[in-house]
Amino acid sequence: xxxxxxxxxxxxxxxxxxxxxxxxxxxxxxxxxxxxxxxxxxxxxxxxxxxxxxxxxxxxxxxxxxxxxxxxxxxxxxxxxxxxxxxxxxxxxxxxxxxxxxxxxxxxxxxxx
Amino acid sequence: xxxxxxxxxxxxxxxxxxxxxxxxxxxxxxxxxxxxxxxxxxxxxxxxxxxxxxxxxxxxxxxxxxxxxxxxxxxxxxxxxxxxxxxxxxxxxxxxxxxxxxxxxxxxxxx
Numbered sequence: 001x002x003x004x005x006x007x008x009x010x011x012x013x014x015x016x017x018x019x020x021x022x023x024x025x026x027x028x029x030x031x032x033x034x035x036x037x038x039x040x041x042x043x044x045x046x047x048x049x050x051x052x053x054x055x056x057x058x059x060x061x062x063x064x065x066x067x068x069x070x071x072x073x074x075x076x077x078x079x080x081x082x083x084x085x086x087x088x089x090x091x092x093x094x095x096x097x098x099x100x101x102x103x104x105x106x107x108x109x110x111x112x113x
Numbered sequence: 114x115x116x117x118x119x120x121x122x123x124x125x126x127x128x129x130x131x132x133x134x135x136x137x138x139x140x141x142x143x144x145x146x147x148x149x150x151x152x153x154x155x156x157x158x159x160x161x162x163x164x165x166x167x168x169x170x171x172x173x174x175x176x177x178x179x180x181x182x183x184x185x186x187x188x189x190x191x192x193x194x195x196x197x198x199x200x201x202x203x204x205x206x207x208x209x210x211x212x213x214x215x216x217x218x219x220x221x222x223x224x
Contacts, residue, residue: 031210042202042216043157050210058211090156099164100145100206104157 002027004105006091012111019078021108023091032074033092033102036060043090049074081112115140115207119215127223132190134218136203141184145206148177148188151217152199160188160201193222 004025013019035043045058047066065077094102144165149157170177176189203215
């Protein structure tokens with residue numbers, strides 16, 4: 001088995017601030033994802049990375065940057081936090097070798113003051 | 114691209130009753146399908162996967178059915194209990210590294 005860790009668990013920022021969320025996985029999965037989930041809603045894809053140093057935009061990439069420095073880690077940056085940014089950000093990973101089962105981290109809950 | 118519609122958005126059943134959640138998808142070439150459970154305040158937990166070559170998969174207290182002809186995926190909780198109260202999401206792997214998720218079903222099981 002493996003695990004996905006996300007830091008921090010809770011993130012409080014000021015409007016206009018640049019904020020970074022981090023994700024680590026030890027599944028040795030090739031592909032990693034960042035999703036945003038608003039309260040009571042579904043998941044929206046922000047960025048994904050097929051392999052190390054690759055970046056692909058999802059449906060909600062505007063206002064975000066991402067970085068895949070190594071296979072096990074994937075970071076997401078909110079470039080200028082907005083009040084409507086308050087949501088839970090979920091990191092996930094998957095691999096063709098595991099039949100594309102996608103596993104999720106515990107999430108980072110973002111609050112913008 | 115692939116589109117997934119999940120129904121119903123909210124579902125309330127009594128303990129011991131069955132609960133059925135359905136997703137319909139559009140791409141006949143989709144091959145991998147997943148169901149996730151999300152308890153309040155928690156992340157998504159993988160419940161079950163089903164491949165295009167299988168039609169029925171059984172877990173603890175639930176069954177997943179795939180109807181390829183109708184492009185319909187369903188999750189049947191056979192005898193719901195309060196611990197099943199959660200949000201459930203279906204997901205379809207699109208073949209280009211991306212997944213399309215249903216909007217979710219909020220299930221409440223009343224004791």
